[in-house]
Amino acid sequence: MNLRQAFKMGFQSILGKKGRSFLTMLGIIIGSAAVIVLVSIVQGQQRAMMEQFEKMGTNKINIYDYSWGQTDISQDLYDFCLTLDPELMVGFTPNYNTWTQLRYKDKVSDINVYMGSEMFSLCASYELSSGRDISYMDVQKYNKVCVIGAKVQNDLFNYENPIGKKILVNGEEFTVIGTYASKGMNQMYGGDWYDNFIVVPYTLTTRIIKSNYKMSNYIVKASSASATEELIKQIDQWMMARVGQYNYHVYSENTYMEWQNESFKQTGLLLGGIAGISLIVGGIGIMNIMLVTVTERTREIGIRKAIGAPRRSIITQFLIEASTLSATGGIFGILLGAGLTVIFGKLYFNAIYTPTPLIVFIAFFVSIAFGIGFGVYPAIRASRLQPVEALRVE
Amino acid sequence: MENLIYLNDVYKIYGEGLASEVVALNGVSLTIDSGEFVAIVGSSGSGKTTMMNILGCLDVPTYGDYILNGELVSELSDSELSRIRNREIGFIFQGFNLIPELTAIENVELPLIYAGVRHNRREIAMEALRRVGLEERARHKPSEMSGGQQQRVAIARAITTKPPIILADEPTGNLDSKNGDQVINILRGLHSEGSTVVLITHDNSIARRADRIIRLLDGKIIHDSKFDKGDPFSEEVLHEPAAGI
Numbered sequence: 001m002n003l004r005q006a007f008k009m010g011f012q013s014i015l016g017k018k019g020r021s022f023l024t025m026l027g028i029i030i031g032s033a034a035v036i037v038l039v040s041i042v043q044g045q046q047r048a049m050m051e052q053f054e055k056m057g058t059n060k061i062n063i064y065d066y067s068w069g070q071t072d073i074s075q076d077l078y079d080f081c082l083t084l085d086p087e088l089m090v091g092f093t094p095n096y097n098t099w100t101q102l103r104y105k106d107k108v109s110d111i112n113v114y115m116g117s118e119m120f121s122l123c124a125s126y127e128l129s130s131g132r133d134i135s136y137m138d139v140q141k142y143n144k145v146c147v148i149g150a151k152v153q154n155d156l157f158n159y160e161n162p163i164g165k166k167i168l169v170n171g172e173e174f175t176v177i178g179t180y181a182s183k184g185m186n187q188m189y190g191g192d193w194y195d196n197f198i199v200v201p202y203t204l205t206t207r208i209i210k211s212n213y214k215m216s217n218y219i220v221k222a223s224s225a226s227a228t229e230e231l232i233k234q235i236d237q238w239m240m241a242r243v244g245q246y247n248y249h250v251y252s253e254n255t256y257m258e259w260q261n262e263s264f265k266q267t268g269l270l271l272g273g274i275a276g277i278s279l280i281v282g283g284i285g286i287m288n289i290m291l292v293t294v295t296e297r298t299r300e301i302g303i304r305k306a307i308g309a310p311r312r313s314i315i316t317q318f319l320i321e322a323s324t325l326s327a328t329g330g331i332f333g334i335l336l337g338a339g340l341t342v343i344f345g346k347l348y349f350n351a352i353y354t355p356t357p358l359i360v361f362i363a364f365f366v367s368i369a370f371g372i373g374f375g376v377y378p379a380i381r382a383s384r385l386q387p388v389e390a391l392r393v394e
Numbered sequence: 395m396e397n398l399i400y401l402n403d404v405y406k407i408y409g410e411g412l413a414s415e416v417v418a419l420n421g422v423s424l425t426i427d428s429g430e431f432v433a434i435v436g437s438s439g440s441g442k443t444t445m446m447n448i449l450g451c452l453d454v455p456t457y458g459d460y461i462l463n464g465e466l467v468s469e470l471s472d473s474e475l476s477r478i479r480n481r482e483i484g485f486i487f488q489g490f491n492l493i494p495e496l497t498a499i500e501n502v503e504l505p506l507i508y509a510g511v512r513h514n515r516r517e518i519a520m521e522a523l524r525r526v527g528l529e530e531r532a533r534h535k536p537s538e539m540s541g542g543q544q545q546r547v548a549i550a551r552a553i554t555t556k557p558p559i560i561l562a563d564e565p566t567g568n569l570d571s572k573n574g575d576q577v578i579n580i581l582r583g584l585h586s587e588g589s590t591v592v593l594i595t596h597d598n599s600i601a602r603r604a605d606r607i608i609r610l611l612d613g614k615i616i617h618d619s620k621f622d623k624g625d626p627f628s629e630e631v632l633h634e635p636a637a638g639i
Contacts, residue, residue: 303491308480308508310473387452
């Protein structure tokens, strides 16, 4: 069978009956649009979540020591961290924090104070926006300096340059040496809570806490996802031996992120599958109209058979016609779906979501496949017509 | 001369065994040699069209053998019958039977497509259109042509794969006498070039242009003879037999 001619006749037959073709395609249009919209929205949210996780910091291992009334392991933990493979570990910092009051002139603000090393910003994924970061010397020399988060800068200093200004942290005077850029976290994921903090050298912890404490929290920043897993294993072993089961927690957000990712993937598959059902309904519509077409064109089929068309040519012709119909519907559906995805994303999630090439590809080829699949029965019926009987039909 | 068509005691029975059983062909035996020009005549219901459908491999006999160009048609599969319709037979219908969506040249090209011809298809089809004098109308659709022109396109379609046999079922039935003449002249021309032509007609003026006339009545051959114009004995076959014969 000449494919070019089959395609030409397919399009002619679609264009010749625009109204009917459109109604037939409507099922496929709605089906593929629904698949595109639902999957794209889920994927868009998944990407948004991934971005938030990226901002929080990936490959970040949190170590919590919960052991009570036992000896302080903070120095040992620090020493242990020093022995970790530098290939796997980018850096580590104590990560003890406390909620306290900050005062600058007459302004007061409740914030989180982190006691970190010079590697705090690296480990917790903060970018310096002005001034300088805490240095090794600040830590060693007990310098009363701090770097402040974006929200703190906003709340206390407004348009004033905070660098060099003195602030009171729980009554102790600290000099602001730098500011961190805002993480710009989504409200859903904590918003500016992540910017409402200051960091001071961990060696000054007693000055702020003014009581006994244990430096029980650490962050270890790993060089990669696989390094994260390897380091978690090593740290876990050490903690297990040192403080015993149930007295500590070592984890990375990577695990949570993977779990979330998997759950989004499942949701996408589920919704896409449900939307896919409407594609099946669309396919049945195509089968229906193809049966009508075969009946209408019985005489043409008879002529073709009389001049020597083998059965497979007739089958091919009608399959091409059915798949042209469904592919055209698929294309319209994808365009409609892409438009609706942008609109819904903007309306409900205030973000621009767009369909990925993969889902567009899948929607298009599933449409074609359904056209072929549901076209088989009408096409075979056409090919089985007896030429004499087909020619008798007026 | 070789046997091109050989029918041996062929029956075609519709609804066999039912009360409404119709015997369309009732034991027909017939030989047509290569290069003959045969007219099959008979009143309606005499079995002409059934015979034509069987000769054209559009239908198969209920009983009896049909050997076409050495092949036993009654034993061929669906796809082999398609091949025979495509290569061995050019069919011309009373109602032209062109595909309305396709242009003249596309209609003529169709048998070549089914024959699997890949190269110079347009040229071969154009050659056939030229043979019937319609190359200028190649890009016209059937609806834009007169009946005579449509039938000539149909003839071009029938001859484009150069089949040895041309079967024409009342080819002039829907045409006026001028266009009818033109069609018969083309068929005579094809015959003189070596084609075997079998046509069905109930028009005596058309039948007279044949070399051999076969008359059917009630599914049986009642006359089969050479036709010489002016010979009174030959003219006899052109007259409807009186009831009772």
